[in-house]
Amino acid sequence: MADGTKRDKRTRNLRPGPGESFMPLPGLPIPEATAVLLRELVSHLRQNRSQLREEWVRRTTEAKLLTAMTKEEIFNEATAVYDSYVAVLETGSVEALEAYARDLSERIIPRGVETREVVGIVLLLRDVLARSLFKKYQTDLSLLNRVLDAYEPAANRIANTVAVGFVQERERIIRQQQEAIRELSTPVLQVRERLLILPIIGVIDPQRARQLTEQLLRGIRANRAKVVVIDITGVPAVDATVANHLVQTVDASRLMGATVIVTGLSSEIAQTLVTIGVDLTKMKTIGDLQGGIEEAERLLGYRVTMVMQPTEPLAAK
Amino acid sequence: MRVPILKQGSYLIASIQSALSDYELLQLRDDLAAQVGRFRSRGVIVDVTVLDVMDSFAVRTLRAIAQIAHMRGAETVIVGIQPEVAFAMVQLGLTLGDVETSLDLEEGLALLELRTKQGGSHDGQS
Amino acid sequence: MTAKAEIHISINTDSDIVTARQQGRALAQETGFNGSDLTVISTAISEVARNIVEHATSGEIVLRVVNDVPHPGLVVVARDNGPGIPDISLAMQDAYSTGKGLGLGLPGSRRLMDEFEIVSEVGRGTTVTMKKWSR
Numbered sequence: 001m002a003d004g005t006k007r008d009k010r011t012r013n014l015r016p017g018p019g020e021s022f023m024p025l026p027g028l029p030i031p032e033a034t035a036v037l038l039r040e041l042v043s044h045l046r047q048n049r050s051q052l053r054e055e056w057v058r059r060t061t062e063a064k065l066l067t068a069m070t071k072e073e074i075f076n077e078a079t080a081v082y083d084s085y086v087a088v089l090e091t092g093s094v095e096a097l098e099a100y101a102r103d104l105s106e107r108i109i110p111r112g113v114e115t116r117e118v119v120g121i122v123l124l125l126r127d128v129l130a131r132s133l134f135k136k137y138q139t140d141l142s143l144l145n146r147v148l149d150a151y152e153p154a155a156n157r158i159a160n161t162v163a164v165g166f167v168q169e170r171e172r173i174i175r176q177q178q179e180a181i182r183e184l185s186t187p188v189l190q191v192r193e194r195l196l197i198l199p200i201i202g203v204i205d206p207q208r209a210r211q212l213t214e215q216l217l218r219g220i221r222a223n224r225a226k227v228v229v230i231d232i233t234g235v236p237a238v239d240a241t242v243a244n245h246l247v248q249t250v251d252a253s254r255l256m257g258a259t260v261i262v263t264g265l266s267s268e269i270a271q272t273l274v275t276i277g278v279d280l281t282k283m284k285t286i287g288d289l290q291g292g293i294e295e296a297e298r299l300l301g302y303r304v305t306m307v308m309q310p311t312e313p314l315a316a317k
Numbered sequence: 318m319r320v321p322i323l324k325q326g327s328y329l330i331a332s333i334q335s336a337l338s339d340y341e342l343l344q345l346r347d348d349l350a351a352q353v354g355r356f357r358s359r360g361v362i363v364d365v366t367v368l369d370v371m372d373s374f375a376v377r378t379l380r381a382i383a384q385i386a387h388m389r390g391a392e393t394v395i396v397g398i399q400p401e402v403a404f405a406m407v408q409l410g411l412t413l414g415d416v417e418t419s420l421d422l423e424e425g426l427a428l429l430e431l432r433t434k435q436g437g438s439h440d441g442q443s
Numbered sequence: 444m445t446a447k448a449e450i451h452i453s454i455n456t457d458s459d460i461v462t463a464r465q466q467g468r469a470l471a472q473e474t475g476f477n478g479s480d481l482t483v484i485s486t487a488i489s490e491v492a493r494n495i496v497e498h499a500t501s502g503e504i505v506l507r508v509v510n511d512v513p514h515p516g517l518v519v520v521a522r523d524n525g526p527g528i529p530d531i532s533l534a535m536q537d538a539y540s541t542g543k544g545l546g547l548g549l550p551g552s553r554r555l556m557d558e559f560e561i562v563s564e565v566g567r568g569t570t571v572t573m574k575k576w577s578r
Contacts, residue, residue: 226420339457370485408555
């Protein structure tokens with residue numbers, strides 16, 4: 001560390017060594033000395049709030065961080081972050097900070113603020129406050145050491161909390177977007193009234209299978225489908241898990257009053273299903289998609305007529 | 318809260334309005350049993366559209382309703398099972414057995430028309 | 444990591460089953476579970492809560508959010524001081540029940556949830572712990 005104290009970063013020795021102290025955690029007793037130092041720290045930070053916050057905002061702008069936000073927004077957030085920071089030092093609890101970090105992230109991520117900027121500003125604040133402590137205690141090095149010992153673990157914990165909160169929120173948003181993309185790219189087609197087709201293509205992982213089923217079932221409700229054709233021509237292999245999903249999808253569709261026709265069942269796959277123990281008599285199966293659609297139309301009461309162009313008189317049979 | 322049962326011609330329609338406790342489900346079963354007998358109904362519809370959960374007890378009771386109605390000469394159709402509920406049911410392994418299901422009340426009535434015109438009682442479906 | 448809200452629901456009568464699953468649904472929704480999973484969780488809670496009502500005279504359900512990375516999860520603990528289950532492996536087989544009709548409670552719940560653990564001692568009671576992670 002810059003102040004010269006040694007810290008062995010290779011081993012995670014959780015017992016406080018000489019001169020070290022824990023970040024006060026709720027419920028854990030802390031040495032009275034540390035508590036006293038933290039209280040002093042907190043009051044120093046509160047007294048110098050305006051000045052330190054201004055310095056921090058200035059350095060943030062200099063470092064070209066948070067360029068996506070206006071000066072006013074930066075000031076407001078800076079105030080909130082500063083106060084949360086001090087509150088953590090005071091109470092020892094990061095719960096409020098966690099909530100704030102997530103809330104802040106939810107607001108700034110859509111504005112294009114990146115992880116490095118968020119980490120950057122928190123480290124800058126940590127630095128600004130540390131320097132201010134240096135200035136205050138520079139005449140008494142041993143006191144300075146003790147103050148920094150009390151401050152450093154807390155500051156690290158805060159930086160970590162904010163960064164983790166931001167990253168978690170980002171991941172949540174990414175997952176949401178991925179989900180939305182999957183929804184869009186999974187076709188449940190309505191080709192006729194009351195008839196839905198679900199062509200399944202490619203290898204299906206359990207999550208995708210679940211999503212397909214959910215979309216189909218919602219589609220049945222939205223389209224008031226009476227017949228569903230599930231086409232698995234494009235599915236290369238069917239194992240027990242996929243077979244199980246298929247049976248579940250058929251059963252669930254039937255609970256919603258829809259008849260299911262499964263098409264594209266090659267004889268190999270049919271064999272596999274039988275071997276796995278799937279009761280094929282429970283579902284209507286037809287060789288190809290076209291046949292399946294025709295059967296569906298028949299079930300729905302559409303009359304399928306063929307138009308012939310006679311070139312010769314029809315031979316009598 | 319007692320489930321209201323409407324009489325529509327020779328059909329009875331039970332429209333569940335909110336989540337039912339076990340006791341209320343059994344009450345519905347007994348009420349339907351009594352009314353099918355009293356009105357000599359040919360068909361029963363139980364509308365479960367608002368139920369956001371159908372667990373093993375609910376399924377058992379619906380099957381019991383269908384059985385009792387059948388013994389008294391009426392066909393039963395369960396209507397309005399929601400997508401998430403249907404999915405949870407099949408994952409849980411719950412089945413309604415031979416009891417007919419339809420998408421909604423309109424479909425359920427159409428099915429009853431079909432079944433009761435076919436005359437007599439049918440066991441299961443093809 | 445950090446555990447958050449914890450909800451205790453006392454289970455004595457069948458209307459408590461409805462309460463437990465509605466609270467479970469609400470908590471799961473706050474935690475970020477999607478529609479289908481909300482139903483799955485509610486159903487699993489309904490099953491284990493019913494087991495308490497049917498086999499023990501009373502017990503409780505505890506719902507707890509676990510704020511894990513990257514996905515938070517929901518923990519459901521169902522405990523009772525009932526007679527206990529003499530043969531757990533038998534109880535976990537489908538179609539086993541000494542109660543009324545199909546006792547699909549336990550094996551069904553296990554299928555619905557991501558993690559499932561059951562501890563039971565004859566004469567002392569049963570504790571079922573289930574977890575589901577949001578996706």
